[in-house]
Amino acid sequence: MSKQTNRGKEAKDDISFGTEARLTFKEALSDLHYLLSRNYSEKNALQAVGTRYKLTQRQLRAIQSMAASEEQLTVVKSKAVTIDRLMGADLVFDGFNVLILLETLFSNAYLFKGLDGCYRDLSSVHGTYKRVSQTTLALDCVASFYKRHKIGNIIWIFDKPVSNSGRIKKMIEELSHKENLNWSVILENNADQAIIDQQKITVSSDAYIIRNCSHWFNFIGYLIEQEKIPATVFSVES
Structure with missing residues (x-):
């Protein structure tokens, strides 16, 4: 499994998500929330907001990750x-989602705080997962959290069709054995549904x-807001 340097940040991000962009985003997000709450399709609402505020494709992806309707909230x-x-x-972890978010956090790339309080990133696996320099740190962070809060069991679920899912499974299992963690790792063809079904x-x-599972915990939010792990956060909150 090849390893990259870091996760998530692009050269223009400091401009796209800088201080000057925050006011534009605040207004755009308010408009998007309004449209979604009135049952506009996400595609049409995004197109309308993107055109009005002249957002780039990367900015559109960010604002999409931050938005939600009132009913969804x-x-x-x-x-x-x-x-x-x-x-x-017993917790079930959305494997690639959690791991990549932690890698992004420890890479000092931007995390976007949504209206629902969740933090999201702009990374994606595109069918192939590649380790980065922060992968080990990310897993160690989960292990430390697990021990500190005396969690019973963690079931990691990863997308089986994603290349290298087997290798990250082996890596987590080796850490679990070394640290005596009550963890299990499952590869599923439909990981989202498997997570919900747990x-x-x-x-x-x-x-x-998080809209369809029985209960959820805002792990990344807890690390940033309660444990004060340094993060590069883009938020419209004042």
Whole structure:
């Protein structure tokens, strides 16, 4: 499995998501939220907002990750659990989602705080997962969190069709054995549905998953906001 230097950041990101962009994003996100809450299709709403505010494709991807309708926000909020629910609990981790977000965080690339409180990034596996310099640090972070909060079990679920999923499975299993962690790793052809079907507390920032699982925990949000792990965050909050 080849290894890159870092995860997620592009040369123009400091301009696209800099201080001057924040006001534009705040207005654009407000408009997108309004349209989605009135049942406009996401495609049409994005097109309208992107045209009005002259957003680049990368900015559009970012604002899409931050947006939600009022109904969606209500659903997500109703399913969120707090840290005190995790002691002794079994968690299911959305494998690539969590791992890539942590790699992005530790690469100092931009994370985008959505209206639902979730942090998301602009990285994607495109059918192939490649390790980066921060992969080991990301897994060590989860292991430390697991021990510190006395979590019962973690079930990692990864997309089987993604190239190198077998290798990251082996890497996690080796760490689990070395550190005596009660972890298991599963490869699934339809990982999203498999995660939802577990009916356990889910760790993910994937919008579809957190809206459809039984309960979810905002792991990345907790690390940034409560444990104060340094992060490069783009948010429209003042």
